[in-house]
Structures are given as C-alpha cells and as structure tokens.
Amino acid sequence: MVCYVLVTSCVSLVSRSEQYKHRFVETGPQLLHTALTDMDLPVGRHPVTALCIALCCLWGGESMPDPKHREALMEMEASMQTGGQLVMSDKEKVLNARFLQMKQAEVMRPDFPPAMHFFKARELIKESPLFSLLRKAPKGAALHVHDLSMTAVEWLVKNVTYRPDLYMCSSDTQSLRFIFCSQIPQPLARCSPWVLLEKLRNATVNVTELDDRIMRSMTVFTDQDPETLYPTQDVVWERFEEAFMALRGLVNFAPVFRDYYYQGLREFYADNVMYLELRAVLPEVYELDGSTHDITWSLKTYQEVTRSFTADHPGFFGARVIFSFHRHVNSTVMARVVEEAMKLKRDFPDFVAGFDLMGREDQGRPLWYFRHELSMPSDRGLLLPFYFHAGETNLEGSDVDQNLLDALLFNTSRIGHGFALLRHPVAKELSRKRGVAVEICPISNQVTKLVDDLRNHPGAVLMAEDHPLVISSDDPAMFGSSGLSYDFYEALVGFGGLRSNLRTLKSLAINSIRYSSLPAAQQEKALAMWQKQWDKFISENT
Numbered sequence: 127m128v129c130y131v132l133v134t135s136c137v138s139l140v141s142r143s144e145q146y147k148h149r150f151v152e153t154g155p156q157l158l159h160t161a162l163t164d165m166d167l168p169v170g171r172h173p174v175t176a177l178c179i180a181l182c183c184l185w186g187g188e189s190m191p192d193p194k195h196r197e198a199l200m201e202m203e204a205s206m207q208t209g210g211q212l213v214m215s216d217k218e219k220v221l222n223a224r225f226l227q228m229k230q231a232e233v234m235r236p237d238f239p240p241a242m243h244f245f246k247a248r249e250l251i252k253e254s255p256l257f258s259l260l261r262k263a264p265k266g267a268a269l270h271v272h273d274l275s276m277t278a279v280e281w282l283v284k285n286v287t288y289r290p291d292l293y294m295c296s297s298d299t300q301s302l303r304f305i306f307c308s309q310i311p312q313p314l315a316r317c318s319p320w321v322l323l324e325k326l327r328n329a330t331v332n333v334t335e336l337d338d339r340i341m342r343s344m345t346v347f348t349d350q351d352p353e354t355l356y357p358t359q360d361v362v363w364e365r366f367e368e369a370f371m372a373l374r375g376l377v378n379f380a381p382v383f384r385d386y387y388y389q390g391l392r393e394f395y396a397d398n399v400m401y402l403e404l405r406a407v408l409p410e411v412y413e414l415d416g417s418t419h420d421i422t423w424s425l426k427t428y429q430e431v432t433r434s435f436t437a438d439h440p441g442f443f444g445a446r447v448i449f450s451f452h453r454h455v456n457s458t459v460m461a462r463v464v465e466e467a468m469k470l471k472r473d474f475p476d477f478v479a480g481f482d483l484m485g486r487e488d489q490g491r492p493l494w495y496f497r498h499e500l501s502m503p504s505d506r507g508l509l510l511p512f513y514f515h516a517g518e519t520n521l522e523g524s525d526v527d528q529n530l531l532d533a534l535l536f537n538t539s540r541i542g543h544g545f546a547l548l549r550h551p552v553a554k555e556l557s558r559k560r561g562v563a564v565e566i567c568p569i570s571n572q573v574t575k576l577v578d579d580l581r582n583h584p585g586a587v588l589m590a591e592d593h594p595l596v597i598s599s600d601d602p603a604m605f606g607s608s609g610l611s612y613d614f615y616e617a618l619v620g621f622g623g624l625r626s627n628l629r630t631l632k633s634l635a636i637n638s639i640r641y642s643s644l645p646a647a648q649q650e651k652a653l654a655m656w657q658k659q660w661d662k663f664i665s666e667n668t
C-alpha cells in the first residue's frame with residue numbers, strides 16, 4: 127500500500143515535471159532493470175511508472191518506513207505546489223528565511239487572523255510585519271477587481287461628498303442615495319425628499335457622525351459583529367446591492383467618474399500593483415444638468431485616465447477593461463449587451479479585454495440560459511474573449527453550479543472565483559490543461575459566507591498542486607480592504623499553510639501577468655518591468 131502511494135505520487139509528479147524526469151532518468155536504468163526482474167508488476171507499459179517503482183519500492187524490505195523515502199515524498203509535494211519549481215537566488219533565500227519566520231509568528235498567535243472574519247482581522251493583519259512586507263512586494267496584476275469598489279470609501283466621503291451641488295435622500299431600505307444636480311432633483315421613489323448635503327452638514331451638530339453614516343451606506347464593512355449583522359448569504363448580498371445603489375449616484379457623475387478611477391489606480395499603485403484588468407459596468411455617466419453620456423464615453427474616459435496615470439507613474443504598466451453586465455437581465459437585453467460588447471471590442475481592441483456577467487450567481491440566470499446570446503460572437507467569427515464569474519457558490523448540483531462547465535464550454539479565458547471547482551473534476555482538469563486560470567478572491571468568499579475559516583478555502587488544494595491561479599480582491603472597498611495585499615496575506619498565511627513561501631509569492635505575481643489578457647509581446651514587457659521591481663524589492667529587504 128505504501129509502495130502504491132509512493133508510486134502514484136511519483137508518477138503524477140514525474141509526468142508533470144520535466145526537471146524531475148531528467149533526474150530520475152539519470153539514476154534510473156539499472157534500478158529499472160532490477161525492478162523489472164525482481165517484481166511481478168505491470169510496469170512494462172509505462173517507463174515512468176517503472177522508474178518510480180524502482181526508486182520507491184526497492185528499498186522497501188523493512189517495515190519501518192525509510193526516513194529517506196519520507197524526505198523524498200515531502201520534497202515531491204513541496205515541488206508540486208505553486209512556485210515549487212522556482213529556484214531561489216542566494217538573496218531570495220535570505221529573504222525567504224525571514225518570510226517564513228514572519229509566517230511562523232502569525233501562525234503562533236492565539237488570534238490567528240485567517241480563522242477570523244476579515245472585518246475583525248483587518249487591524250491585526252495591518253499591524254503584522256508580514257503584511258508590511260507583502261505591501262512592499264511587487265504583486266504584478268490585479269485581474270479580478272470591479273470598478274465600482276476599487277477605491278476606498280473614506281476618499282469618497284472626505285473628498286466627493288464635500289463637493290457642491292450634491293443632494294442626498296434616505297431610502298426606505300435604510301440606505302442612502304445621492305445625485306449631483308444644479309437644482310433640486312425630481313423626487314425618487316421609496317426615498318425621503320432630497321436635501322442639499324452642504325446645507326444638512328451646516329445644520330448638523332456632529333458632522334463626524336453624519337459622515338460615518340454616509341460611509342456605512344457605501345460599504346459592507348462594519349465595526350459591529352459581522353456574524354450578527356450578516357447572518358445569511360441573502361442578507362450580505364442585499365447589503366451589497368444597497369451599497370452599490372448608494373455609490374452609483376456619486377461615482378457616475380462625470381467629474382467624479384474620472385477622479386474615482388484615478389484615485390483607485392493610485393491605491394493599487396501604492397500597494398505595488400502594476401497592472402489591472404477591471405470588471406467595468408460602463409454606466410451612463412451624467413452631468414450636472416442631467417444630460418448623460420453613452421457607454422463609449424465611459425470606456426474612452428477609462429482609457430484616457432489610464433494613459434495619463436501610466437505616463438505619470440513609473441513602473442505602472444496600465445489597465446484593460448472587461449465589460450461586465452448584470453446577469454439578472456433577460457435574453458432580449460443580453461442580446462443587445464453582447465452586440466455592444468462586440469462593438470466595443472472591435473473599436474477598442476487593445477483596451478477591451480473581453481466580456482463577463484456579474485451579480486450573485488445563485489439568483490441570477492445561469493450561463494446556459496444565455497447560450498444563444500453568448501454564441502453570437504463565435505457564430506459571426508468575431509473575437510470576444512470571456513472572463514466568466516463561475517462557481518461562486520456552494521449550491522452543489524444546482525443550475526448555477528453548472529456554470530463552471532458551461533464557462534469552459536464557452537472557452538472562457540479565466541474563471542472568476544471558481545469556488546466550486548474542487549467538486550467538478552472534469553472542469554478542474556480542463557482548467558488545468560487549457561491553462562484557464564482561476565481568479566481566487568479569499569476575502570470576498572469569506573464575506574459572502576462561502577467559507578468561514580480561510581484555512582479551509584479550496585485554494586488550499588489548488589495551490590498545493592500548482593493549479594493555474596491568481597489572487598485578487600474582487601471588491602476591496604466593499605470589504606474595507608485595498609489593493610491586493612490583504613488577500614495575499616490570507617492566501618499565503620491562511621490556505622497557503624506553513625508550506626507557502628517566498629517562491630509562492632513570486633509565482634503568484636508571475637501568474638498574474640502570464641494569465642492576463644495581454645498579448646505575448648506585452649506580457650514579456652510587463653514581466654521585464656516586474657522583474658526589475660522584484661529585484662529591487664529583494665535587495666531592499668535583505
């Protein structure tokens with residue numbers, strides 16, 4: 127039995143790793159000969175199996191396992207994980223030793239942050255030395271971030287809500303709505319009469335209290351006990367949608383729209399992220415007089431702001447947009463949206479990466495419902511890469527649960543979340559074979575109650591076997607996080623376990639560029655840029 131385990135793990139490793147194949151082949155031949163003659167095993171068909179049997183079982187005469195075998199097995203597993211094949215430089219080894227010490231210190235604490243809800247863990251993480259190091263590390267690209275929650279709500283409150291001509295009302299769902307207008311706006315259904323915020327502030331005794339209330343309306347983050355406040359998935363998703371409604375009126379105002387995106391890029395840049403692929407709603411942006419722009423205007427604005435930000439910030443590579451639409455619509459609307467997406471991809475081929483459907487999967491329509499609309503691009507021979515959210519669910523066996531396989535059938539370029547991937551062996555194998563990376567967003571999955579203790583996140587398994595994956599932050603401002611570092615912390619300390627190390631971090635950063643939508647030549651450029659930042663990071667921290 128032990129031998130069987132040894133052989134199968136060895137075979138799976140050897141057939142995956144060229145490096146190991148050579149090593150085994152060098153020492154193999156005479157062992158193989160002995161194995162074949164000594165053992166009556168069906169090894170002839172597969173030389174790799176034979177080599178493994180020879181190596182692993184020949185010494186197996188005694189009943190106490192050979193410590194060398196044990197070591198070999200451990201080494202095999204370590205080399206199979208994300209980053210396991212990277213060779214570290216001497217300097218990297220020095221930093222790695224420190225990195226592991228820091229991780230050890232995190233694991234030893236009684237209030238282990240990944241086991242706690244992020245809202246409670248945030249301050250603990252923020253103060254840890256490991257987090258400071260992760261913030262400094264060049265993390266490459268953020269490939270799964272939504273436009274409407276990329277920027278800290280503190281900035282919105284302190285900067286945007288202090289601008290003139292802003293009206294506010296309280297909805298009957300105990301949320302707030304906003305609109306910039308040159309005169310008193312038309313009343314909004316299910317909302318109190320509009321008040322000019324400037325006037326309200328003037329008449330308010332405790333402005334901090336008012337600002338806190340505004341801030342709370344725009345995020346799911348809370349100082350209260352999150353488990354009490356959000357007892358179920360339904361409740362947290364409702365709060366989520368309410369917060370987006372509150373944000374919309376603020377962010378979709380033309381001057382704010384630019385500033386918000388610019389500020390968001392600033393926050394990611396400060397967190398040492400060099401490139402973004404933004405899931406963008408492309409709303410109809412409005413002006414003070416109530417007139418609106420079409421979605422091409424929104425896209426163009428993103429493009430212009432990206433250009434100017436990139437020009438002003440050395441080491442920043444840029445951003446692209448994944449046009450994302452709510453999955454709650456019907457087929458008629460979806461057909462129009464896919465048309466629009468094809469047009470945008472045609473007109474902005476270098477800036478639009480592709481298309482996605484978003485919103486809570488468990489309540490929206492499954493991908494298969496839209497099969498005709500989603501086939502339109504390939505039917506017409508047009509290129510529209512997909513980046514589907516799929517498997518962001520724990521409803522095993524439901525229609526929604528099929529989204530993973532359907533996303534792959536539609537040749538999705540990456541899988542958003544893929545939380546349910548472990549329960550779909552075929553989807554998992556396809557994703558590995560085709561190099562369709564999973565965009566893992568640990569904090570998001572915890573906040574939406576798919577998992578409580580992040581040590582139990584499916585990413586643990588995927589990272590243990592170097593499945594194609596990247597780490598991202600989904601809706602950082604909603605969760606009170608920012609950039610990528612908090613999610614990297616959860617991945618490396620939570621489901622990465624004690625095994626994950628500096629190579630894992632490095633590999634995740636490289637993955638984020640390799641699995642981006644950038645064409646090969648641009649990826650090389652981005653990687654070269656990243657490598658410089660990485661070398662600098664290593665030198666400065668050893």
Ligand SMILES: *[C@@H]1O[C@H](CO)[C@@H](O)[C@H](O)[C@H]1NC(C)=O
Nearest residue numbers: 284285286288385386388389
């Ligand atoms: C608000 O943000 C804009 C754009 O980033 C900036 O120019 C302005 O100085 C900020 N205002 C305040 C009061 O912080």
Ligand SMILES: *[C@@H]1O[C@H](CO)[C@@H](O)[C@H](O)[C@H]1NC(C)=O
Nearest residue numbers: 322323324325326327328329
């Ligand atoms: C609010 O107070 C400031 C300072 O006292 C004043 O300049 C401004 O006109 C007031 N705004 C409104 C709308 O009352």
Ligand SMILES: *[C@@H]1O[C@H](CO)[C@@H](O)[C@H](O)[C@H]1NC(C)=O
Nearest residue numbers: 331332333334335336337338
């Ligand atoms: C205003 O409210 C905040 C939050 O409730 C409180 O901490 C602060 O002390 C109050 N300030 C004043 C001047 O009352």
Ligand SMILES: *[C@@H]1O[C@H](CO)[C@@H](O)[C@H](O)[C@H]1NC(C)=O
Nearest residue numbers: 454455456457458459460461
């Ligand atoms: C689809 O939704 C749109 C917008 O909500 C609506 O106007 C239209 O009637 C719907 N079409 C069908 C066939 O249900």
Ligand SMILES: *[C@@H]1O[C@H](CO)[C@@H](O)[C@H](O)[C@H]1NC(C)=O
Nearest residue numbers: 500501503504505535536537
């Ligand atoms: C997916 O890719 C396969 C193989 O390249 C192709 O035959 C098929 O038409 C594609 N399907 C869609 C929906 O793009």
Ligand SMILES: [Zn+2]
Nearest residue numbers: 272515542600
């Ligand atoms: Zn998402």
